[in-house]
Structure formats: C-alpha cells, structure tokens
Amino acid sequence: MEVISVIPRRLDVINKYKEQGGYVAAVLPIHYPRALLRAFNVLPVEVWGPPRVDTSHGATHLQPYICSIVHNTLSFLQMGGLDITDVIIIPHACDSLQGLGSVLLDFVPPDKPIVPIYLPRGRRESDIVFLTREFYAIYQRLEAITGRAPSDADLMKSIRREEGADEVLIKLHQSHSCLPLTDIAFYRLIRSREYLPAETFIELAQAVLAKDIKKPRDGIPILLSGIVPEPMSLLEAISEMGAMVVADDLACCGRRLYPPGRSGDPLRRMAERIIYAPPDPTRGNPIRERREHLLRLIENSGAKGVVFYDVKFCEPELFDLPTLRCELQKAKVPSVTVEVDINDPLSHQTLTRIEAFLEILNERR
Amino acid sequence: MSGIKALGIDVGSTTVKIVGVDTEGKMCWHILEQAEPRVEDQVERFLDHTRQVVGTLDRIPLVATGYGRGLVEQATRSVTEITCHAKGVYREFGHGGTLVDIGGQDSKVIGISPEGKVLDFVMNDKCAAGTGRFLENTASRLKVPLDRMGDEALSVVEEVPISSTCTVFAESEVISLIAHGVPVASILRGLHRSLIKRTVAMIRTVGIVPPLMLSGGVVLNPAICRLLEEETGEKVVLPRYPQLMGAHGAALFALEILNDGSQVS
Secondary structure (H helix, E strand, C coil): CHHHHCCCCHHHHHHHHHHCCCEEEEECCCCCCHHHHHHCCEEEEECCCCCCCCCHHHHCCCCCCCCHHHHHHHHHHHCCCCCCCCEEEEECCCHHHHHHHHHHHHHCCCCCCEEEECCCCCCCHHHHHHHHHHHHHHHHHHHHHHCCCCCHHHHHHHHHHHHHHHHHHHHHHHCHHHCCCCHHHHHHHHHHHHCCCHHHHHHHHHHHHCCCCCCCCCCEEEEEEECCCCCCHHHHHHHHCCEEEEEEEECCCHHHCCCCCCCCCHHHHHHHHHHCCCCCHHHCCCHHHHHHHHHHHHHHHCCCCEEEEEECCCHHHHHHHHHHHHHHHHCCCCEEEEEECCCCCCCHHHHHHHHHHHHHHHHHC | CCCCCEEEEEECCCEEEEEEECCCCCEEEEEEEECCCCHHHHHHHHHHHHHHHHCCCCCCCEEEECCCHHHCCCCCEECCHHHHHHHHHHHHHCCCEEEEEECCCCEEEEEECCCCCEEEEEECCCCCCCCHHHHHHHHHHHCCCHHHHHHHHHCCCCCCCCCCCCHHHHHHHHHHHHHCCCCHHHHHHHHHHHHHHHHHHHHHHHCCCCCEEEECHHHHCHHHHHHHHHHHCCCEECCCCHHHHHHHHHHHHHHHHHCCCCCCC
16 A cells, blocks of 8 residues: 555654754664653654564674664674764663663663663552653653653643554554555554654654555464564564454553543653553553453454564563463463564475464364 | 375475375375475475376475465465464374474474364474574484484483583583583483473473474484473373474475365465
C-alpha cells in the first residue's frame, strides 16, 4: 500500500530533526517518557539492537549468554552507529540492559551523556510516585543537556500530542485484521513510531485508518507474543504458511499501547501512562495479569493460538513462559515457543516450529 | 508391488526414507538410505526406483516431510515432521502418549492426544547436543562402531559424568577422560546418560503423558531405551520401524489426499 512506501527513513528523520535545531536521543527498550523528551525538543529514536550487526565489538565486554539486543546495541555504538545522537537513554528493563548501562557509564563511556531510567516493578501508588520522581530527575538531566526548561504547560502540550499518537496506535491495533495491509506492512507502520515524531506518525496512521476495508483477511488467526518481530521476514513467512497475525503482545508494539494519563501534574501523568500500560514482565506485572490480558486479546481478536517469539536469553520473558503456557493450556489455548537471535536469518527450525503449530491449529478448525 | 496407493518421503538430515502404503494405510514398501549432499538428485533417484516398482506415479500422491521437505518438488503436499511422526506412531500403536523422536541432527518431543492429534511439541535448538550427532561425534573419537555403542555402554555399571550442553565440549571431555585412562565403556555410558538427561528436560517441557513412545534412528541403540526408562521411571515402547514413522505418517496423509479426506493443508 502506498502509505507504507512513504514511511520516512530513520536516518532522514534524524537528519531533518537535527537540521531544524532539535536533539536526538538513542533510546533502548522498552518504556520511557516520549513526551518528556519531545518537550525538550529531543526526538527519541529507539534502538532494538539493531539486527544484523557485527557483534564482535560488544562481545569483548559482554558474556555470550546476554541477549542479542544488548550485544548488538553495544556493538552498534562502538562502530559509530549512535554517533549522530546527542544522548543515550537506557531504561532498566532487565538486568542485561542495566548491565549495559553500567558498561557504558564505567567501562566504555561514549562521548555523550547516558541517562538511565529506573522503572518500578508494580502498579502501586508508591510506584507512580517513584516513577514521577525519576522523571523529574530526567527532566533535570535534559535541562542540563539542552539548556531548556519547559513549563508545565509545555509538558502538557507534549503529553497531549503523544497521547494523540498512542490513541491512533491503539486504533490501528484494534482494526488490524480489517486493514488493507499485509502483516509486514502493518508492523512497518506500527514500528515507525519507534523513530517518527508523533505528529508525522499520526498523519501516516490516519491515512491508513481511512482505508479500513472492514473485511477481515483470510488465514489462521494467531497472536504474536515476545519482544520484537525480527527478522521482519518472519511476518511474510507466517503469511505464506496461511496464517495472519491478528493481535500482538510484543514488547515493541502491543505492550506499549499506553492509556491516557489522568493527573493534571505532567510528570505524574507520564508515570501513570507507563504504569497502567498492558502487562509486561519487564515491569514486574504478575503472570495472572499477563494471562488475563492474553485471553482478552484472544477473545477480542479471534486468535486461535499464541506464538511466543522470544529473543534468546531474554530472562524476563523466559522466566514467565512455562507458567504462562501452562495457564493458556488450561484455558485450551494452544501455544508454541520459538527463540531467535536477532542477527540470524529465519532458520529452518523456526519455520518448522511455526508450521507445525499452524498444522495443530488447522486440525482444530 | 501394485498394492502401493500413496507415498510418503521423509528427507531427514541424516537419512532419506520413502514409504508406500496400501489402501488400508499399511506400510507395504520402503527404502532407507543415508542422506546425500545433493538431496534433489537423491529424491529423483528414489522416485525412479519407485516408478520401477509401481509403474507410473501419476495417480499416486506423494507427501514430503522432514528437514528437506521443501526440496521435493514432486510432492503433492508437504507436512512437517512433527505432524507426520505423530501420525505414523499413532497408526502403529493406536493410542496417544508422549513421543520422543531422536534423529540425526534433530530431536523432538510430541504430546499426542488419545485421538492421535498433536497437542504440544518441543524441538531441540540448533545445538547438536541431545541428537544422534552427539553420539556419532564421540563414537568416532572413541573408535567404537555406532551400532555397538549402546551395548558397550550397557556392559558396565560405572559411568562418568559428561557435559550435556555442547557436543564440542563433550568431545573435549572425552579426549581428556581417555587421556586419564577411564574405560571406554564408562565414557560411553556417561555419554548416553548425558544425551538422555537433555531429552528428559525436553520431555518435562511438554509434560509426560504415558506411555513414552520412541522413534528415530537413534532409538535402535538399546542404551537409549534403557536409560530413558531409568530417568523417567516410565516404560518405553518402540515401533517396528522407528526410522520410518515420519515417512509412514506422510504416506498416510497422501492416502487421505487420495481418498479426498485431506485433513492437513
């Protein structure tokens, strides 16, 4: 579809933003306050690896059992891939990312500021208070880096813009199976949110939503759970096998459908948005919540099974999996687990596992 | 051999198998060979051989399975080895349970319902540990013929612990043990134990539903069955032709195509 072919390239977006006097932040997975960064005229550009990087640079500092996202990020940084950015934001999503933060702060310091974000593990009032204070600390860091000091009104304006983009993102997810997009085109659009300014993303997304054809696509409907759909050719392979992704619980996509905040205090409102996002093991949400969330997604989307597509050595994901799969089995929802390294091409074994799983679903139809 | 009504071919990483079934789905003919580097040529040769047996292949559907199933251009359809093994084994035993298939470079555990449907499965990862290649590698290092490994391992009670995480590490350990004068049979028993422990971890992922059924060429090794029974406390059952279960299952799917009762797309 033509809208997809006009998604701006990441590097072009970065260059344009900088030409207009803005700053660019490299942001590691998963949760961070977009609105806070944009209020300082900092464009967040997310770094999910990237895939297919020479990992020998990062391997000097990291153990082999650290996931490929962290390995690749460090390698990419050491190869100069993040030179164009002005600041690196590292949310404490997992021990490996926290470790990467330590490596960058203490052993391989880049020539730009490192800003860690400590995320609380729960949904208590104290978690919101903690995260609000954390965002205030980041405010102070960004103030020092950019020399700006956005007012509460500036922050609220930025929040409303991001809430608008997330509202459109939610609509895209809800209309997924009725949109005139292949799975790979859909996820290219969704993932452009990783680097596009909210206003550009809204424009693109609304153009696609205007073409909602209301006619569900054909194929065995599945739910994709995990971290990141890399390599993206996975989505083409799933289509060729006669299936379609109708919902996701991916860290880079469906787990970041942030609801609007409630508070009139901008920093607290940003914290609320992250705290009340869909359940995520990296934020310490219990398996019970994840189970309920998955069952709700399955019911709403008509998915017949769940493919857990995980990055090797991703502890928060893999710790949950046996119990989560067992819970789904009790609810008569079949699932399969596939582990990948984001540097590898789609392997025969990966495809066989998914194909065999689709054969199981097909038998049940 | 005019009784052949449908064919299944299992192009594995170590062996290639073709099975013919009669109208009842009974295995009535087969060929099994070591896999050659040019699989397409080998498949063509298999089919030439099959033509000599049945005349023409025009009305005989062929379903391909296994690692190289995508290379069988002549196939009417391809079905994964997981589904085909379950189908073949169910046909053999007539009941569900937990199927452990240990192949040359691949192993899998499949939960099968009482009706013969695949409920769940797990496959080993890219690493060769837990597969036939694990034993093959170390057998060559110990200079013990593959078909003698199991008996040798069962000939002693003492065994030495060996890494179950990596075939290459295991080989290094074996070299070290030989250098320290450890008897070969004890090393072999330790190697089998190591493979079985890895297999049992996969079984526990799926969950044991008795009986334990075995397939794949590696289960012809008697130490595999014995140690698996020891580790799980479950009786294991073997089909008559463990290496042919995937190809038999594929042939049964081909027969369904012939009968217009296809259940797998």
